[in-house]
Amino acid sequence: MDKPRPEFAFLRSDDFLRPNSSVHETVSTDQKQPIKEMDFFSRNNQHNQPNEQESNRGSSTRTEAAAGVNTGLDLLSLNTGIQRSGNDNLNIRPKTEFDTLQVELERVRDENRKLRSMLEQITKSYGDLQGQLLMAMGEAARLKKDDTTCKPGTRQLMDPRPSGGLDINEASVSDEKNQEGSVSPANTTEVMSNESEHHKIPSAGKKTCFGDGPDQGSTHSWGSPKSPTVLDPSKSEEQASEVPFRKARVSVRARSEAPLISDGCQWRKYGQKMAKGNPCPRAYYRCTMAAGCPVRKQVQRCAEDKTILITTYEGNHNHPLPPAATAMANSTSAAAAMLLSGSNTSKEALVNSAGFFHPMPYLSTMASLSASAPFPTITLDLTQGTNPMHFHRGPPSSTSFPSPLHACPQLIGQPLYAPPKIPVLPSAQMGHRHPSMVETVTAAITSDPNFTAALAAAISTIIGAPRSSYGNTPNSHGENSKPFSGMPALPGSPQLPQSCTTFSTN
DNA sequence: CGAGTTTGACCCGCGC
DNA sequence: GCGCGGGTCAAACTCG
Numbered sequence: 001m002d003k004p005r006p007e008f009a010f011l012r013s014d015d016f017l018r019p020n021s022s023v024h025e026t027v028s029t030d031q032k033q034p035i036k037e038m039d040f041f042s043r044n045n046q047h048n049q050p051n052e053q054e055s056n057r058g059s060s061t062r063t064e065a066a067a068g069v070n071t072g073l074d075l076l077s078l079n080t081g082i083q084r085s086g087n088d089n090l091n092i093r094p095k096t097e098f099d100t101l102q103v104e105l106e107r108v109r110d111e112n113r114k115l116r117s118m119l120e121q122i123t124k125s126y127g128d129l130q131g132q133l134l135m136a137m138g139e140a141a142r143l144k145k146d147d148t149t150c151k152p153g154t155r156q157l158m159d160p161r162p163s164g165g166l167d168i169n170e171a172s173v174s175d176e177k178n179q180e181g182s183v184s185p186a187n188t189t190e191v192m193s194n195e196s197e198h199h200k201i202p203s204a205g206k207k208t209c210f211g212d213g214p215d216q217g218s219t220h221s222w223g224s225p226k227s228p229t230v231l232d233p234s235k236s237e238e239q240a241s242e243v244p245f246r247k248a249r250v251s252v253r254a255r256s257e258a259p260l261i262s263d264g265c266q267w268r269k270y271g272q273k274m275a276k277g278n279p280c281p282r283a284y285y286r287c288t289m290a291a292g293c294p295v296r297k298q299v300q301r302c303a304e305d306k307t308i309l310i311t312t313y314e315g316n317h318n319h320p321l322p323p324a325a326t327a328m329a330n331s332t333s334a335a336a337a338m339l340l341s342g343s344n345t346s347k348e349a350l351v352n353s354a355g356f357f358h359p360m361p362y363l364s365t366m367a368s369l370s371a372s373a374p375f376p377t378i379t380l381d382l383t384q385g386t387n388p389m390h391f392h393r394g395p396p397s398s399t400s401f402p403s404p405l406h407a408c409p410q411l412i413g414q415p416l417y418a419p420p421k422i423p424v425l426p427s428a429q430m431g432h433r434h435p436s437m438v439e440t441v442t443a444a445i446t447s448d449p450n451f452t453a454a455l456a457a458a459i460s461t462i463i464g465a466p467r468s469s470y471g472n473t474p475n476s477h478g479e480n481s482k483p484f485s486g487m488p489a490l491p492g493s494p495q496l497p498q499s500c501t502t503f504s505t506n
Numbered sequence: 507c508g509a510g511t512t513t514g515a516c517c518c519g520c521g522c
Numbered sequence: 523g524c525g526c527g528g529g530t531c532a533a534a535c536t537c538g
Binding site (some may be wrong): 270275296298 | 526527528529530531532
Binding site for chain 1 (some may be wrong): 509
């Protein structure tokens with residue numbers, strides 16, 4: 001995860017923190033010139049401005065990190081006045097000086113960490129906002145286009161919460177701002193309750209145009225390709241932040257012959273249909289862990305290989321999830337976010353976004369995106385090896401799941417065996433790793449249904465790892481670890497909304 | 507008796 | 523406009 005970014009990070013951090021041109025100059029100067037101790041002395045003597053010191057500190061940290069040499073960090077502190085006299089006694093009391101330097105070094109390191117985290121947050125917020133902007137623009141264009149705002153049957157496709165997609169796992173400032181007026185982080189549950197109320201509205205409500213808020217259109221949230229309509233222009237801005245996203249789906253393909261697997265959530269079947277082109281019926285489930293939870297899932301066996309179970313999730317839980325479910329929810333939330341962030345762009349852009357726009361390198365080897373479907377769908381395929389070619393660029397089938405089966409039983413998500421924090425690996429590289437382990441895990445999965453759920457959680461943990469620093473950490477590898485750090489279990493807590501996605505192979 | 511499942515009917519969007 | 527297919531509802535049914 002520690003990709004080579006230090007210099008960039010610092011520059012960006014400085015930019016954000018101190019939009020002062022002098023800072024930029026100083027930083028760039030530091031970049032070009034090798035930093036020597038004497039340089040620091042002279043520079044600090046020349047201009048001993050606070051900003052200057054800050055930037056010097058940053059650059060020296062940078063150098064230190066790059067070369068493993070303690071360059072001028074501590075020397076800087078010598079000139080900051082703290083050790084003014086100590087500077088003169090540099091040769092006399094090296095021990096004390098060394099201690100001082102160490103303290104200073106620690107301090108600078110802390111600052112470095114803070115800056116990095118700030119940069120990460122800013123970068124992430126930027127990406128989120130970019131996605132939201134795209135969504136909002138697309139929404140606006142669409143609204144202008146069809147203008148038939150209160151058409152009966154117009155359905156709400158996305159969860160009204162701003163968390164519907166992009167900010168699912170985030171607590172960035174910008175996200176909070178987006179939520180204000182509609183959802184504060186603290187009342188997510190409440191908002192979801194509102195949503196659930198809409199869900200409970202009987203058919204009479206279906207064709208009613210709700211002008212005083214995000215119309216849920218509730219009962220038909222699934223798969224409706226249309227976007228929500230904004231009825232009241234005065235609220236358009238607010239609603240744009242509330243319902244800017246199309247509803248994304250996350251489809252998980254897993255090889256399992258088990259009829260039922262506990263995924264940590266409780267589901268109630270509310271329907272079953274024969275889908276065209278598939279002899280196996282498709283079952284519809286609704287989450288019953290909390291009243292009004294909007295999360296639904298479809299479960300269907302693959303027509304071509306009945307050992308493969310395709311589970312498609314949609315919606316966000318309005319309640320805390322068990323650890324096993326949470327991990328998967330985190331990852332698929334991220335997947336959905338990634339998908340949504342590019343859903344107004346071309347399919348190619350979508351595919352590209354999976355590569356770099358989102359910090360989920362493994363998705364590129366496990367996931368396929370469908371932009372041709374009426375709703376954006378990302379498919380996490382746990383049934384096949386990390387065949388680099390698996391990443392579909394061609395048009396998928398009408399929906400993502402009946403896509404041709406890549407029936408190589410060789411593997412199940414090799415990313416499993418990748419250290420959670422290793423840098424991005426070329427998928428081709430990953431595809432050659434540990435074939436024997438793959439077979440072992442495949443066997444384990446097919447023989448133990450519960451393992452599949454655990455596997456999904458583990459995969460999601462890895463996938464979601466990059467987000468861990470933002471609070472909603474999927475860090476809980478131990479699913480049973482009591483203090484589930486990433487998931488406050490209080491319904492009213494400022495818990496971030498969860499993606500629907502849990503994992504199941506019923 | 508409550509919770510979950512089954513299943514036919516209904517609604518809606520979409521393509522022709 | 524009509525038919526098809528996906529998704530949902532809700533009454534009937536089953537089960538513990």
